[in-house]
Amino acid sequence: SYELxxxxxxxxxxxxxxxxxxxxxxxxxxxxxxxxxxxxQSPLLVIYEDRKRPSGIPERFSGSNSGNTATLTxxxxxxxxxxxxxxxxxxxxxxxxxxxxxxxxxxx
Amino acid sequence: EVQLVxxxxxxxxPGESLRISCKGSGYSFTNNWISWVRQMPGKGLEWMGRTDPxxxxxxxxxxxxxxxxxxxxxxINTAYLQWSSLKASDTAMYFCARHRDNAFDIxxxxxMVTVAS
Numbered sequence: 001s002y003e004l005x006x007x008x009x010x011x012x013x014x015x016x017x018x019x020x021x022x023x024x025x026x027x028x029x030x031x032x033x034x035x036x037x038x039x040x041q042s043p044l045l046v047i048y049e050d051r052k053r054p055s056g057i058p059e060r061f062s063g064s065n066s067g068n069t070a071t072l073t074x075x076x077x078x079x080x081x082x083x084x085x086x087x088x089x090x091x092x093x094x095x096x097x098x099x100x101x102x103x104x105x106x107x108x
Numbered sequence: 109e110v111q112l113v114x115x116x117x118x119x120x121x122p123g124e125s126l127r128i129s130c131k132g133s134g135y136s137f138t139n140n141w142i143s144w145v146r147q148m149p150g151k152g153l154e155w156m157g158r159t160d161p162x163x164x165x166x167x168x169x170x171x172x173x174x175x176x177x178x179x180x181x182x183x184i185n186t187a188y189l190q191w192s193s194l195k196a197s198d199t200a201m202y203f204c205a206r207h208r209d210n211a212f213d214i215x216x217x218x219x220m221v222t223v224a225s
Contacts, residue, residue, distance in 0.1 A: 001170075033211035035153075042203055042218050043153065048211035086153050090210065096169050097143065097155040 002091035004100035011106045018074040020103045022087030025068060030089045032070040034063060037102075038083045046085075047072060074105070082107045110134035112142075112204050112216035119222045120194050127190035128219045130204030137185040138162040141207040144178055144189045147218075148200045158207065159187055194223045 005023045012018040022032060032050050035043035045054050047063035050070065060075045074081055087100040115129040130142060143158035157168035161180035168178070180187045187204055202219050205212035 031210040035212070037153075042215040043205075043212070044215070045211055045213050048209050048213070052209075054213060084152075088153075088211070094170070095167060097158075099145075099153045099155060102152040 001094055002098050004087055004089060004098050006085075006087060006100035006103045008101070009104045009106065011108055012074075012077045013108055014079060015076055018077045018081070018105055020072045020074075020085050020105065022070040022072070022100050023068055024089065024098075027068050027070055027089065028066045030091070032063070032065045033088050034072045035086045035088065036083045037086065043086065077105075077107055079107050081105060110206075110214055112206060112214055114202075114204060114216040114219045117220040117222070119224070121225055122194060122196055122223055124194050125190070125192050126194055126221065127188050128202060128221065130187045130189075130216050132185045132187075132206065138182050142180065142187040143205050143207060143212060144176075144187075145203045145205060145212075146172075146200045147203065156189070161185075161187065194221075196223050196225075199223050
């Protein structure tokens with residue numbers, strides 16, 4: 001079955017750039033999206049189709065996807081960005097959506 | 109405002125049946141698929157399956173096939189997730205989400221299901 005692998009945690013200082021990776025076989029051939037989930041809240045889409053931002057999502061969130069790795073980049077990280085982040089992709093081989101295990105972003 | 113509003117928290121006993129709901133508003137309900145996602149306590153997101161409200165075509169993750177039923181009712185803009193016989197391991201938060209542009213763009217607020225004797 002298809003798997004997406006994320007680091008369990010990433011730490012960053014306020015104002016610095018955080019990069020969260022998501023790895024999977026030939027991931028660059030699929031569309032990836034990223035969701036943010038804060039404690040006690042439902043997920044919020046922050047990036048779709050690899051690099052597009054939904055309306056209302058700050059420009060400091062950006063995405064890329066190539067080869068076997070997709071990356072969510074948070075530039076000028078703020079305390080409010082502290083959350084769990086999940087990558088997600090559609091696997092046509094098994095006809096199912098797949099989530100990464102999630103990455104806890106800590107803003108120190 | 110586009111939103112998905114889910115039914116309230118449930119407490120059930122093992123073996124009981126349950127149906128939870130997800131009502132869409134602010135958009136044409138039949139234009140977008142609806143997925144259900146499970147989140148067990150302290151864990152990540154798991155895709156369960158999705159339904160097409162326009163024709164009721166539904167597909168399931170192999171991990172959930174046969175244990176849950178997902179269905180839409182387009183007459184009342186609502187999607188359902190149901191169990192015929194709950195287990196303690198079904199204790200989790202369940203989210204519905206709308207499909208758009210190869211992503212889940214709108215999420216419901218979640219329904220907590222607790223199964224305990």
